[in-house]
Structure formats: structure tokens, C-alpha cells
Amino acid sequence: MLSLFRRANLAAVSILALSLAGCASSTPENGTAAADAGPAQWEAQLADGSDGRDWPAFGRTYGEQHYSPLDQVNASTVKRLGLAWSYDLPAGNPATGPIEVDGVIYFASGYSVAHALDVRTGKLLWTFDPKAPEAAGHKLRQGWGSRGIAYWNGKVYIATQDGRLIAINTKTGKPVWSTMTMGKDELRFISGPPRAFDGMVIVGNGGADEAAIRGYATAYDAETGKQKWRFYTVPGNPADGFENKAMEMAAKTWSGEWWKYGGGGTVWNAITYDKESDTIYLGTGNGSPWNHKIRSEGKGDNLFLCSIVAVDAKTGAYKWHYQINPGESWDYNAAMDMQLADLPINGKPRKVLMTAPKNGFFYVIDRTNGKLISAKPFVTTTWAKSIDLKSGRPVEEANVRYENGPVTFQPSPVGAHSWIPMAFSPKAGLVYIPAIDLEVTYDDKGIARKDWKRKPGMALDYGVNITVQPAKGAKVLSYLVAWNPVTQKEVWRLPTPGHYNGGLMATGGGLVFQGHPDSTFTAYDAKTGSVLWNYDAKAPVIAPPITYSVDGKQYVTVLSGIGTSAGMFGPLLKPFGIDYRTQSRRVLTFVLDGKATLPAKVPYKPVAVEDPDFKPNAKAAKAGEDIFNVRCAVCHGGGAIAGGTAPDLRTSGAILSADVITSIVHDGLLVPNGMPRFEELSTQDRENIRQYLRTRADDLRNGRP
Structure with missing residues (x-):
């Protein structure tokens, strides 16, 4: 039986000096000049229909499709794909999404240590270490480091564990500006990638699993770091007044003194920008604590927990919302990636948002108004019978809220899909989902609302006891699922190694790329799922890959090594022999006819330390x-x-x-x-x-x- 654990934040030490150390003023010579490609070209690459020369954002484009139209590497040529070069990384989180602009790869590994590498040679151009662990204080107790990086107008943006957002000159690697995104004593942290759009950078934070946190996302001026707007995702204490009408509306869906528990709803991962309508979509997290009975007396939908919230990109003003799980009770948050597409629905074109959140249902939503179009389960889903299309609400099974004692169902709060991104191929018309298939038991026996107090010091504290494990008799714990979002039907499904598989990328060459904890990095046929190419990376690969073109050559880059929440369930990873100290962590870059090689993998089997004085107690x-x-x-x-x-x-x-x-x-x-x-x-x-x-x-x- 395996207990579930996740990360977040705590009280911060004084970080002002570290925030400002070495940061120059925002002058042209310090980095506001555009990149060599010129703003018209690099900014054009952020459009979903761009030619794929660069990969300038976490999902390549504003629509977060994790798709590139490049087709030099395709079903016929992929067998020639070989390693061009590799770059070794020190210990720390390597499960991060890189970006590429104008022949330079940028990424933030470990605790947001930014790197720039030359695509042609793999040569290191610069690094910038924000010294986040030293600045984080108690916030270091939760969170694993950066999951991604952003780019805008000659600058890359990293967000740190201790809460800073830092702009870095892409030519020099020097900070241009640094700003704190949270109060120094707030028990928050940042692990998700910031996103850049329309001259702004937006970032959220995490912490609701461990502290009394009220979620929000904040947009900053990309050139100066000045705050443009902030949108809170749950209401605060009514006695303090509401920031806007949206918070006043949301407060009506809460009960008791919820603000004392924080509320939750953190925007810890998913943020998508729709340039056409100038809208930001925020994917919000679970309640704080998870147990609805404690948080809100078991009453109300608790907006905007586990929701997709649309706000005006220029002002942060509320537009609409769709709540995935009203009255959230299970960490079934809606913070997984949200992808934009134009799909033919019932013979008519619709502008849609697609997401596969933790609860196991794949959602297609009209992104102009938030109306649910369709929702179907993409994994074994036993907590709800269906999603009612008229109300948009789940049809829950009996006792799913553990009101009458322990209850076991699927999927688990690890997710049917975690933060590892899915991909959408407009060419194939399919979504590719890194799916997880575990079960969970919830039990709040002995946990009374009137007596419950959060454990101090950033401890995992849900207000309910949980146990996560494989379902009885389960032989496969994860899948790569190809899903038709129009028909809401599975096209193909492949078992993948372990319980936690890698991020997805689809290409115009008819390929889908994915890594795995068994050290394989694989290219599949996008239509059939057939394995067309397999590479031994000598280390686990769970980070999302990217592809881009330099000097007429298509490259593929991915980082290897285990990181983020994948390693929490060590017992499920035992077959792969992954060791913190001896595993390799690398940037791997591939090209057709690449001839580079990797050193042999060092086999690992845990050997207990000798302890002759041990006495059982x-x-x-x-x-x-x-x-x-x-x-x-x-x-x-x-x-x-x-x-x-x-x-x-x-x-x-x-x-x-x-x-x-x-x-x-x-x-x-x-x-x-x-x-x-x-x-x-x-x-x-x-x-x-x-x-x-x-x-x-x-x-x-x-x-x-």
C-alpha cells in the first residue's frame, strides 16, 4: 500500500537581497533589445499555424498544442534519427520543458538554474543560478524545481521556488529585472512554467496541499517586471471586501470560515493564451484542504476550485468559467494543460479548449463561452457514471465523498493525467495523452472538522487519509492514449512502462514522441501507434520533447533524468533501477544521421548501509x-x-x-x-x-x- 505525497511551500526567509543581487536596471543595453530574428519573426512563431522553425514557448505556441508542423523527420526517415550531441547536467530536477529560439536552446533545470546551449554544437553559452534553495527557507520543503521557461523579445523568464520571477538577457545571461510574486512570509512556491504573451509574462504558484493558501495568477510587464494585474481564484474573507464581482459571486458558493483554511485553487501549472479573443485561460487546483467537509462545511460548489477560468488578457477581468469538479474533495484539479483548436462539431466549426484533467474525463469546451460540448472517460473511471452535458456536472457514484466511511475508486489523485503535457496533432486530428491508471482509497474517520488543524511547517496535510495503489490484478499502470476529440473515442492505446510516462510531442511528419522511465525515448506512428524508432537514453525520460529547424536541419531535443512528482512512488519505479546519485541527467539533441553516442548506463540496485548497532524499536x-x-x-x-x-x-x-x-x-x-x-x-x-x-x-x- 503506497501513500500519496505531493509538494508545495512554507514560510520564507528574507529573500530581498537575493532577489535583487546582480539584477541590473531594465535598460536597452541590459536586454530589452529584440533577438536577432526580429520581433515580427519570433513573435509570429507563437501562432498555432506558424511554420515551426522555432519552439519559443512551453507548448511551442499560444495554443499549447505541443505540435510542430516540421516533417523532415517523418515515418520514412525517423529510422535515421541519431544523437547529434549531449550535455551533462548536475544532480537536480531535469524534468523540464526546454524552448528554442534562433538556434539557441534555453531551459531551467534543478532549482530554476537557467542555461543557454548552441544548437549546432551543444556548447554552453551561459548559465544563471538564482540560488533559489538558499532563498526559499521553508518553501524548499515542497516543489521540485522548474518545469519550464518562457521567452519574449530577447529575454527568457524563470520562476523560482522562493517566488521570484526573473527576466534574463538571452545574449549575456545576466538578469534584467527580478520581482517577487508573493509575500515573503506566504507559504507558496513556484514550479510551473511562466507564459509570455502580448508584452506580458504570467505566472501562478502552488502550496494548497500544505498551507492555508488562496490561489491567484499574476501578469507582469515583460520589459520592466511591473505588475499589470492579478486574478484571485477563490474569495477571501468577506469582511475585507471583494476585489471584483467575480469574487463576490464565488463567495456565495462557499460556507463557514473558508478563508481561514486558505481555500486553495492555485494556478500551479496550466495557463493558455488565446490571441484571437485576447483571453487567458487559467487551470485551477484543488481545495485547501482537500476535504470539503472541513474546508466549507461540506456545502457549496466552492468556485473557482478545479475550474477553467477565462479572463481578459489585458486587464485580468473575469469572462467565464467551467468547473470540472464542483465541491472538490479528491485533488481532482483542473491544472493539467489546456489546448486550443478549431474542430468540426456536428458539422460546424467550433473554437474549443481541450483538457484531460486528473478526474479521468476528456473535456471539449467552447472556448468563447465556457459551455461544455462533450466529456468522456479516457481511463478506467469509477468515481462518476458520466458528465451530464446539460448541467456540466459529474454524475457521482454513491459515497464518493466518503460520507459513509472509506471508499475506493479510480483514478487516483496522482491523476488519470498529471502535469506531463499531452499533444494535439491538427494533421492527424488526434490528442495524445500520457495516461495513468491507479486507484485510491479515501477515509476521514477520526478527522473532525471542529478539531482539525493544519500541521505546521509545510507538511502534506489533506484533511483526509488516502492510500494510492495499483488496482487489484493490474499489470499495466500507464498508457499512451490516442484520442479523437470530435467523436470522443479512443483510436489506439499502448501500455507504457511504470506508472508515470513522459511528456508528448506530435509532428507534421506523422510522429508522436514520448520518453519513459525505463530509459527509452520512442517515436510512434501518429495514426496507428506503431513503434517506428526507439532510443536508449541511458536514463529515464519524462520531460516533454521539442523540435525545431536550424540551417535547414530538423532537430529534436529532450532532457533525460527523473524529476518532479514522478519519483514520489519509488516502489513503482524499482524495476528501473533509478538512483538519485548515479543516474545520468542530460540534454539530448537528435538530428538525421547523427552519430554521437552515450556512455553505458551504470546499473543500480539499492544496498542497505551496514548497521551493526541497529536494534528494533x-x-x-x-x-x-x-x-x-x-x-x-x-x-x-x-x-x-x-x-x-x-x-x-x-x-x-x-x-x-x-x-x-x-x-x-x-x-x-x-x-x-x-x-x-x-x-x-x-x-x-x-x-x-x-x-x-x-x-x-x-x-x-x-x-x-
Whole structure:
């Protein structure tokens, strides 16, 4: 049985000095000049119908389709695709979406360390390290680092764990401006990619799983960093007044003193821009806490949780919303990528928004007004019978809100689809979804609303006990699903290794690219799903790939190495031998007839540290496990079985010494490496955690699960 863990933020230390350190004023010589390609050309690349020369945004274009029309690499030529070059990365999160503009690749790996590489040679042009772990304080306890980067007018934009948004000159790698997107003491963090549009940059944040957070997204001037507008996704305390009519409307759907719990609804990942209507679509997250009975007395839809909210791109004014899960109770958030397309629906062209959120239904929504067009399940879905097309609401199964005791269903809060992006091919007319198939049990027995208090210190705290596991008898835990959004029918489905598969990219060459935790990077036939090309990356590949053209050659780039939430479920990744310390992390770039090679993969099997003085103590180990589950497992894995995002502590000599554990956990010895401080844990707490880890090491030595 595997418990689910996720990440977020906490109280920040003083970061003003770090925010401003080295940041020059926003003058032309510091980076406001346009890139060599000229603004007309680079900006044109952001249109969904552009020629694909560059990949200047997380999803390539405003519509977030993760599609390129390039076809030099196609079903006939892909067998010639070979490695052009690779670039090794240090330890840290490599599961991030790169971009490319005018022959330069930009990406932010680890804790938002920005890099620029020359496409032709793989040569490093510059790096910029914002020193986010040192600035983050308690915010370092949740979040895994950057998932992506943005570009606008000769600048790239990174968002950091501690809450800064930083513009960097693409020529020099020097900061142009830096701004804080949150209060220094707010328990928030940023891991999702910012997006750039119409001279602005927009970013949200996370933290609702661990703190009393009220969600919002903020747009800034791309040249100066000045705030243009902010849209809150849930209402605050009515006594303070409402920011706008939308918040006044939303407050009517809440009950009790919800603002004391934060509310939630963070915009931690999905943001899409529709240039034609000048609209921003925000995908919002779960409630804070998850348990509706605690958060809102079990009453009301709780707008705008788990919703798609359309706002005016220039002002942030509310336009419309569609709520995926009214009265959210399961972390079925709507923060997965939203793709724009023009589709023939019932013989008539419709401007639509498509999304495959965590709850397992694929939604097609009219993006001009928010009206639901269709919704069908794309994975095993047992929490609801259907989505009622008239009301737009799910037809829920009995006891799904665990009102009458424990309940088990699919999918789990890991998602039927997580943040890893899907892709839409206008050429094939299909959406390609990296689907997950796990089940969950919810049980809030013993958790009373009147007595519930959030655990301090950025601990995972949902207001309900959950257990995530494979469904009984399940042999396959993830799939690549090709889906027809017009007919709402599956076209083909392929099993993929492990429980968490990689980001998708579709191309005009009739191909779909995807990586996997077993170290394969694969090109599929977009129409049939046939494997046309397979590459051994010598490391897991879950990051979304990109493709672009330089000097008449089509390149494909992807980052390898495990990262973000993929590694939380270490027990499900055991077959792949992924180790934090020894796994490779690389930028891999491919081209037709590429001849470069990679070093052999170092095989890994966890070996427990020798501990001759170990003595069992079940009571202390259980107390340590309880602390570990809410503080540590988010990085070090459920059951202390790491999945590669942090070291496997069963194999670490650190657990043999109370003094070493104190220096790391209490004193913050490894903060620069991304290991946060937990200074509030007592000597006994630390010793209990150590006893738990020594017990798990003993289990490993003796072949116990």
C-alpha cells in the first residue's frame, strides 16, 4: 500500500537581497533589445499555424498544442534519427520543458538554474543560478524545481521556488529585472512554467496541499517586471471586501470560515493564451484542504476550485468559467494543460479548449463561452457514471465523498493525467495523452472538522487519509492514449512502462514522441501507434520533447533524468533501477544521421548501509514513519523507497549518526543541494525518523518489502 505525497511551500526567509543581487536596471543595453530574428519573426512563431522553425514557448505556441508542423523527420526517415550531441547536467530536477529560439536552446533545470546551449554544437553559452534553495527557507520543503521557461523579445523568464520571477538577457545571461510574486512570509512556491504573451509574462504558484493558501495568477510587464494585474481564484474573507464581482459571486458558493483554511485553487501549472479573443485561460487546483467537509462545511460548489477560468488578457477581468469538479474533495484539479483548436462539431466549426484533467474525463469546451460540448472517460473511471452535458456536472457514484466511511475508486489523485503535457496533432486530428491508471482509497474517520488543524511547517496535510495503489490484478499502470476529440473515442492505446510516462510531442511528419522511465525515448506512428524508432537514453525520460529547424536541419531535443512528482512512488519505479546519485541527467539533441553516442548506463540496485548497532524499536519506528510521511516522503519516496528525485536513505550512512542527521535536518547543512531544514523537529522527532530509516534499511538487508 503506497501513500500519496505531493509538494508545495512554507514560510520564507528574507529573500530581498537575493532577489535583487546582480539584477541590473531594465535598460536597452541590459536586454530589452529584440533577438536577432526580429520581433515580427519570433513573435509570429507563437501562432498555432506558424511554420515551426522555432519552439519559443512551453507548448511551442499560444495554443499549447505541443505540435510542430516540421516533417523532415517523418515515418520514412525517423529510422535515421541519431544523437547529434549531449550535455551533462548536475544532480537536480531535469524534468523540464526546454524552448528554442534562433538556434539557441534555453531551459531551467534543478532549482530554476537557467542555461543557454548552441544548437549546432551543444556548447554552453551561459548559465544563471538564482540560488533559489538558499532563498526559499521553508518553501524548499515542497516543489521540485522548474518545469519550464518562457521567452519574449530577447529575454527568457524563470520562476523560482522562493517566488521570484526573473527576466534574463538571452545574449549575456545576466538578469534584467527580478520581482517577487508573493509575500515573503506566504507559504507558496513556484514550479510551473511562466507564459509570455502580448508584452506580458504570467505566472501562478502552488502550496494548497500544505498551507492555508488562496490561489491567484499574476501578469507582469515583460520589459520592466511591473505588475499589470492579478486574478484571485477563490474569495477571501468577506469582511475585507471583494476585489471584483467575480469574487463576490464565488463567495456565495462557499460556507463557514473558508478563508481561514486558505481555500486553495492555485494556478500551479496550466495557463493558455488565446490571441484571437485576447483571453487567458487559467487551470485551477484543488481545495485547501482537500476535504470539503472541513474546508466549507461540506456545502457549496466552492468556485473557482478545479475550474477553467477565462479572463481578459489585458486587464485580468473575469469572462467565464467551467468547473470540472464542483465541491472538490479528491485533488481532482483542473491544472493539467489546456489546448486550443478549431474542430468540426456536428458539422460546424467550433473554437474549443481541450483538457484531460486528473478526474479521468476528456473535456471539449467552447472556448468563447465556457459551455461544455462533450466529456468522456479516457481511463478506467469509477468515481462518476458520466458528465451530464446539460448541467456540466459529474454524475457521482454513491459515497464518493466518503460520507459513509472509506471508499475506493479510480483514478487516483496522482491523476488519470498529471502535469506531463499531452499533444494535439491538427494533421492527424488526434490528442495524445500520457495516461495513468491507479486507484485510491479515501477515509476521514477520526478527522473532525471542529478539531482539525493544519500541521505546521509545510507538511502534506489533506484533511483526509488516502492510500494510492495499483488496482487489484493490474499489470499495466500507464498508457499512451490516442484520442479523437470530435467523436470522443479512443483510436489506439499502448501500455507504457511504470506508472508515470513522459511528456508528448506530435509532428507534421506523422510522429508522436514520448520518453519513459525505463530509459527509452520512442517515436510512434501518429495514426496507428506503431513503434517506428526507439532510443536508449541511458536514463529515464519524462520531460516533454521539442523540435525545431536550424540551417535547414530538423532537430529534436529532450532532457533525460527523473524529476518532479514522478519519483514520489519509488516502489513503482524499482524495476528501473533509478538512483538519485548515479543516474545520468542530460540534454539530448537528435538530428538525421547523427552519430554521437552515450556512455553505458551504470546499473543500480539499492544496498542497505551496514548497521551493526541497529536494534528494533517498533514504537519509535512508527512515530518516525508518521513524521516521514508528511515531511520527507514527497522527495525520498513512500516507504522510504526513493524513486530518483532524492537519495534513497536506506542506503545512506547519514542515518547511522544522530549528529549527522541533526546537521542535515535541523541545521540545514545541505540546503544548497535542495535539502530543506526542519528546525522545529525535536531531538526525539529526529531520532524517531532515524529509527524508522534504520528499520527500513534492515528490511532491505533482509529482503523484506
